[in-house]
Amino acid sequence: MSEKIVTAAVLVIGDEILSGRTKDRNIGYIAEYLAGIGVDLREARVVPDVEEEIVAALNALRARYDYVFTTGGIGPTHDDITADAVAKAFGLPIDEDPRALALMRERYKGGELNPARRRMARMPVGAALVDNPVSPPPGFRVGNVIVMAGVPAVMQAMLDTAAKSIDTGTKMTVATIDAGAIPEGRYAEALGAIAAGDRETIIGSYPSYADGTFRNQIVVRGRDPARVEATRAAVEAMLADIRDARSR
Amino acid sequence: MSEKIVTAAVLVIGDEILSGRTKDRNIGYIAEYLAGIGVDLREARVVPDVEEEIVAALNALRARYDYVFTTGGIGPTHDDITADAVAKAFGLPIDEDPRALALMRERYKGGELNPARRRMARMPVGAALVDNPVSPPPGFRVGNVIVMAGVPAVMQAMLDTAAKSIDTGTKMTVATIDAGAIPEGRYAEALGAIAAGDRETIIGSYPSYADGTFRNQIVVRGRDPARVEATRAAVEAMLADIRDARSR
Structure with missing residues (x-):
């Protein structure tokens, strides 16, 4: 591509x-x-x-x-x-x-x-x-x-x-994954491992704070839609594992 | 001072x-x-x-x-x-x-x-x-x-x-004057003359736009409250002159 x-x-x-x-x-x-x-x-x-x-x-x-x-x-x-x-x-x-x-x-x-x-x-x-x-x-x-x-x-x-008069490039594909109330510190290590596995996609973790609680979103960005999708799926699977571990 | x-x-x-x-x-x-x-x-x-x-x-x-x-x-x-x-x-x-x-x-x-x-x-x-x-x-x-x-x-x-642990200076005194719907271009020359008369106070003219009209505010800032007040008065007088000229 x-x-x-x-x-x-x-x-x-x-x-x-x-x-x-x-x-x-x-x-x-x-x-x-x-x-x-x-x-x-x-x-x-x-x-x-x-x-x-x-x-x-x-x-x-x-x-x-x-x-x-x-x-x-x-x-x-x-x-x-x-x-x-x-x-x-x-x-x-x-x-x-x-x-x-x-x-x-x-x-x-x-x-x-x-x-x-x-x-x-x-x-x-x-x-x-x-x-x-x-x-x-x-x-x-x-x-x-x-x-x-x-x-x-x-x-x-x-x-x-x-x-209208400027040159434009390949758009970033962006996937936003809601981590809800899972704390950043709980998924940080696993997310870092996913990020280290594909240097072409950029993964950001963004907390917001309201009414005394943090809620987090994970954003995956990259110019290759297939790689963004693969990383998104890996992040979703990682979060599902954490949710499973908590409900056990 | x-x-x-x-x-x-x-x-x-x-x-x-x-x-x-x-x-x-x-x-x-x-x-x-x-x-x-x-x-x-x-x-x-x-x-x-x-x-x-x-x-x-x-x-x-x-x-x-x-x-x-x-x-x-x-x-x-x-x-x-x-x-x-x-x-x-x-x-x-x-x-x-x-x-x-x-x-x-x-x-x-x-x-x-x-x-x-x-x-x-x-x-x-x-x-x-x-x-x-x-x-x-x-x-x-x-x-x-x-x-x-x-x-x-x-x-x-x-x-x-x-x-709490940083050094602080003399606060700016700020005067905000509402020019309402008088266009910036109408008072710009007179305002520039006031600004040129006192380089220690800073005068800004700030338009905002809503519902198809511009409204303007003039802001006077400086560390000497007396000079800010004098400039504020000069700006008010200038705007009053423009309003008078219009209503004549």
Whole structure:
């Protein structure tokens, strides 16, 4: 089976996440979305609205992964500095993009397109537009970096557009097995032995806690559906043995 | 006014966040918690359960910030590799900690303390324990790195314990001003002028979107309450001018 791997990182830009004011919902959304189209999210970072921090993170991530998706910092206010940071990271000049400006002229009525809003047409020279069906200014893409809004509804619409132009890989097959109230410590050794037997499938054990009890799920992931299925069956058999031993 | 700045980063360790299976709730919780005790969260990263990734992120972050809080990867299963990664990052040996083991011996009954669970007593030699009132195994601290569980309820309990032993700085004073339905693009220029007038206070403009409309909040933050108050008043006056101009 020929497997293709495409990787990505998310860069969340915004003081509001680091100050605790806003709870990020974009990392989780993008993670799930990319998994669904066959792109592996390998890393996420949150940085403040500070140009050198954004530039450093962008350059680290874009060199390492096939794609970088940024969220935040593309509005009309003084704290929106993402476009300038992306231009600086790529060593590109930044200018008002005539296509973006034309779009915004259509979408803003009367005198609405003031200088602050016009700033949102500024992007690194050579950028491709990422359409925004929710509000007037578009996102953009430069090289492997896709620049999106921070507001979840706008980001999600832009991601739908951007996803059409990216390369995708072999999707992960995922099997989730409910271990219920069997404690992790009870099955850890046997699960480790199953994991050691097939390095191509990834097994994770995930506890959750509510009302004073832990409940666990075991997740098997891999690009070869047959191997995922074989590992899933081995995990189910292992859990059945533990349940049997308990009921005896 | 003498201001003291203490900084931190969060390192979330776990494939389940990057695959989209689990939505992280720890970054937002820690961000808000640290802001409340006078610690500035400056960066957050999410990395997979891969030792060299964890080590690289730890070494980048611990060199740069006063504290690093990690979440995840300290359970009994094969995918829990945080303790080993932390030991490697510090170049320390790892071994069963006698205090941790004693605690776990008290807390696990009968034959429950099997080899998989005993693994949770392994930590870098010289680590301090971070008490865990929710489940038997403790977290730990090495140098400026505080290692906590990934399950939110357990992480939160460990953070309460860990916070007692960290240095804290001057808390940020925060003023939130509701701009309601006034569009960002309408006040952006005037807000930028206010921001340029006082570089010590940080002004953010945060749109949210629901039911087809954007609503905005302006947040003013700074360590000097008097300056925050002056900036807040200037922002309120600016918004009042815009509302007046509209109603004329």
